[in-house]
Amino acid sequence: MSTPGAERGNPRPTLRGAIKRLRLAWKVNGLFLLILAAALGLSQLFNNLELERAEVSSAREMSIATSERILTRLRGIMMSHEANQLASVVTRMGSENPAFSDIRLITHEGRVVASQMESGPMTVEVESWPCTTCHILPTSEPELTTDVCCEVLNFEDGERALSVVTPIFGEEGCSNATCHTDMGANPVLGILQADFSLAQVDALIERQTRHMLWAILICMLLGTAAAWWMTERLVGRRIRALKAGARRLAQRDFSFRFSDSTGDGLSEVVAVFDSMTSDLSDARSELLSTKEYLQAIVENSADMIITVGPGGNIRTFNPGAEKILGYTREEIIGQKIELLFAEPKDREAAIEQLENGDHVVNYMTNFVTKDGDLRNVMITLSKLLAPDGTSLGTMGISKDLTEELRLQVQLLRSKRLAALGQTLTGIQHSIKNMLNVMKGGSYMVKLGLAKEDSAMLMEGWVMVREGIDDMTQMSMSMLDFARTKKLKLQPTDLGELVQKIHGISHAKFKEAGVELSIDIAPDLPLVVCDGEGIRSVVMDLISNALDACSWKEYDPSGIPEVAIRVVPSKREGHIEVKVEDNADGMTEEIRKRIFTPFFSTKEKKGTGMGLAVVSRIVESHEGDTYVESEPGEGTTFRVLLPIQGPSLREE
Amino acid sequence: MPKKVLVVDDDDNTRRFLTVALEENGYEAITAEDGDEGYRKIEEEIPDLILLDVMMPKKTGFSLFKQLRRKEEYKDIPIIMLTGVAGVLEEDDAMAEGDTFESPFDSLREGLRRGIAKMREEGLIRPERFIDKPIDPEELIESVRGIIG
Numbered sequence A: 001m002s003t004p005g006a007e008r009g010n011p012r013p014t015l016r017g018a019i020k021r022l023r024l025a026w027k028v029n030g031l032f033l034l035i036l037a038a039a040l041g042l043s044q045l046f047n048n049l050e051l052e053r054a055e056v057s058s059a060r061e062m063s064i065a066t067s068e069r070i071l072t073r074l075r076g077i078m079m080s081h082e083a084n085q086l087a088s089v090v091t092r093m094g095s096e097n098p099a100f101s102d103i104r105l106i107t108h109e110g111r112v113v114a115s116q117m118e119s120g121p122m123t124v125e126v127e128s129w130p131c132t133t134c135h136i137l138p139t140s141e142p143e144l145t146t147d148v149c150c151e152v153l154n155f156e157d158g159e160r161a162l163s164v165v166t167p168i169f170g171e172e173g174c175s176n177a178t179c180h181t182d183m184g185a186n187p188v189l190g191i192l193q194a195d196f197s198l199a200q201v202d203a204l205i206e207r208q209t210r211h212m213l214w215a216i217l218i219c220m221l222l223g224t225a226a227a228w229w230m231t232e233r234l235v236g237r238r239i240r241a242l243k244a245g246a247r248r249l250a251q252r253d254f255s256f257r258f259s260d261s262t263g264d265g266l267s268e269v270v271a272v273f274d275s276m277t278s279d280l281s282d283a284r285s286e287l288l289s290t291k292e293y294l295q296a297i298v299e300n301s302a303d304m305i306i307t308v309g310p311g312g313n314i315r316t317f318n319p320g321a322e323k324i325l326g327y328t329r330e331e332i333i334g335q336k337i338e339l340l341f342a343e344p345k346d347r348e349a350a351i352e353q354l355e356n357g358d359h360v361v362n363y364m365t366n367f368v369t370k371d372g373d374l375r376n377v378m379i380t381l382s383k384l385l386a387p388d389g390t391s392l393g394t395m396g397i398s399k400d401l402t403e404e405l406r407l408q409v410q411l412l413r414s415k416r417l418a419a420l421g422q423t424l425t426g427i428q429h430s431i432k433n434m435l436n437v438m439k440g441g442s443y444m445v446k447l448g449l450a451k452e453d454s455a456m457l458m459e460g461w462v463m464v465r466e467g468i469d470d471m472t473q474m475s476m477s478m479l480d481f482a483r484t485k486k487l488k489l490q491p492t493d494l495g496e497l498v499q500k501i502h503g504i505s506h507a508k509f510k511e512a513g514v515e516l517s518i519d520i521a522p523d524l525p526l527v528v529c530d531g532e533g534i535r536s537v538v539m540d541l542i543s544n545a546l547d548a549c550s551w552k553e554y555d556p557s558g559i560p561e562v563a564i565r566v567v568p569s570k571r572e573g574h575i576e577v578k579v580e581d582n583a584d585g586m587t588e589e590i591r592k593r594i595f596t597p598f599f600s601t602k603e604k605k606g607t608g609m610g611l612a613v614v615s616r617i618v619e620s621h622e623g624d625t626y627v628e629s630e631p632g633e634g635t636t637f638r639v640l641l642p643i644q645g646p647s648l649r650e651e
Numbered sequence B: 001m002p003k004k005v006l007v008v009d010d011d012d013n014t015r016r017f018l019t020v021a022l023e024e025n026g027y028e029a030i031t032a033e034d035g036d037e038g039y040r041k042i043e044e045e046i047p048d049l050i051l052l053d054v055m056m057p058k059k060t061g062f063s064l065f066k067q068l069r070r071k072e073e074y075k076d077i078p079i080i081m082l083t084g085v086a087g088v089l090e091e092d093d094a095m096a097e098g099d100t101f102e103s104p105f106d107s108l109r110e111g112l113r114r115g116i117a118k119m120r121e122e123g124l125i126r127p128e129r130f131i132d133k134p135i136d137p138e139e140l141i142e143s144v145r146g147i148i149g
Helices: A015-079 A083-096 A172-176 A199-250 A265-300 A319-325 A344-355 A402-451 A454-482 A494-511 A531-551 A588-593 A610-620 B012-024 B035-045 B061-069 B108-121 B137-148
Strands: A100-107 A111-115 A149-154 A160-169 A188-197 A304-308 A314-317 A359-368 A374-385 A391-400 A489-492 A515-520 A527-530 A561-568 A574-581 A624-629 A635-642 B004-008 B028-032 B049-053 B079-083 B129-132
Touching (some): A015 A083, A015 A100, A015 A188, A015 A199, A083 A111, A100 A160, A160 A199, A304 A319, A344 A374, A374 A402, A402 A454, A402 B012, A402 B137, A454 B012, A489 A494, A494 A515, A494 A531, A527 A635, A531 A561, A531 A610, A610 A624, B004 B012, B004 B035, B035 B049, B049 B061, B061 B079, B061 B108, B079 B137, B129 B137
Parallel strands (some): A515 A561, B004 B028, B049 B079, B079 B129
Antiparallel strands (some): A100 A111, A149 A160, A160 A188, A304 A314, A304 A391, A374 A391, A489 A527, A574 A635, A624 A635
């Protein structure tokens, strides 16, 4: 099995390779010890052999020389025919030198003439071991060797001896000797066998061997200790650290790191381990953080996140849902999702919608809490699909809008109250101004009557009547505003309509020193609208613009201007009527309230109904009225009307 | 020599019946349609009393009032302010913060209240009287008489 690193030809060390090398180190270490032991053993063996050879060889030379000396002494005795003294001389000579284990004088017939060890006459069978080594066999009449021969003898008790056999040749004077029997073809009369004990040599070798074994043992012990120490120092500690690291890894602690910079093979292992741990830690923390992040989203969401299996059973239920709906996870998981719906068919309808797409967005319905309360919720449903496309069910994220809707209703109510307050203040203000004129007028009537001044009386009366007229008009426009007038819809050329307005109004504008211009885009389609209504809208807007211009003090070079433009709107299917002036404009505060009934900036002149009615008419056409104005920047009113007219819902 | 009373109001009818009432009671009435004209008339005629409408387009009655009160030669001219808002006189001790007096349209009452509070902060002498509309000419004459005789 190759590692990914090897596949890429990456020189980066792998843990597997490193451990292999580590095991090898152990083996090499063991092998080294074995070879060391073998080498020491072998050298000991050769040493012993060599030693033995040297010792035996020196013993042999010494034995041969000694044998010669014995023979020389014996020869004199033998020659002087004092054969009966031989045995005692041999015994004496043997005891003189403890190196001899035995000295024997044997005739060629095998008769032991003298022996240090054996007393009494005995015969040695030539065929018997070890005589065969020196005799030339297997002749019927074995001849004795004419050479000096040497042999190491191993005794049954484990002792060894170097046996030196020296032939005794017959001489001229021998015929005189009593011991001499036959001087035939065989020149060797007998032999001197001197056995030199090798006990000393053996003891020496044994001692040597013992010393060597001790040395080997000590060497091996020291070697083992050294190897152990080295291993421990270089390997063991780090192995243990690796083990500890691995254990911590197994316990999912990824913070573990080595700090090793020795640069040997093991540091590779360590480096591999570290980089593996680091990679693992990174991958895991990434995985964990992604998972935790997703989980945190679900867990911390104030919205209800609920998933449902393919069979319609609730699978997950987040704390947001627990909090809003009052169910605990344990009791709701596995239940049918319909349980949560106030109207289970709402759920069916939503699922049906989901069939046609991946999501159902902002589906409004009601949930029932565990306590039976209704919650207004807005659900976004999504299909849950496994990577292979099989359905895992659905996921719903639901927002509880109960409180929001309640607040909206409350806000609407308070807004309405504020608007009502504003309206009432406006009405009161208008009525007061009208009453003021009527009161003044009645004063003049009274005065005219008292002074019989009919001119003053008439003037007062006109004033009273004006007040009555104003009040009538105001109540009429209030009525206008209040009732839904049926629109007389017909295709209308707005350009023509605006031209007519210009025709009627430009004289009045000129008188006031204000220039009224019109700008009509070519090829405009006819707009389905109530021509009379739109005319009153434009008239009201230019009348407001005229008032605004008459209040402004223009620079000598400035000319008060009001323009009516009819242009295609940016909004599809709409035409825009714009009324622009270059007067003072208005503050945001005023701009916000201009469409409120009875709101007026004109004190006595206006009823405060104008723009309220304007927006009412435009709304009934399903159009929109916008105002753009800043203090000092002039004002533009934009009326957007649908070309096709309002959809005829009401009919 | 009759005492001069300047009437500053943008409504023709109001100017007219106030003029009649003043002249009927022996005062010389001068009129102006707005604050600026009013200031010019004051410079020309130095009136003994000013009847000043609060709510006028262009320069409001309060703007003119402050302008006069800050001016050494005019600050002693008595002023009666004419308002369309009931109860301002009684409530002017209830202070409101902020200075939106220059746009008195948003809330008439609030605007007046703040305007008065601000004038007091600036150490200006408050108007001699506030008179609510609709104005009763006879009552008004009583007030004028009470101030300048």
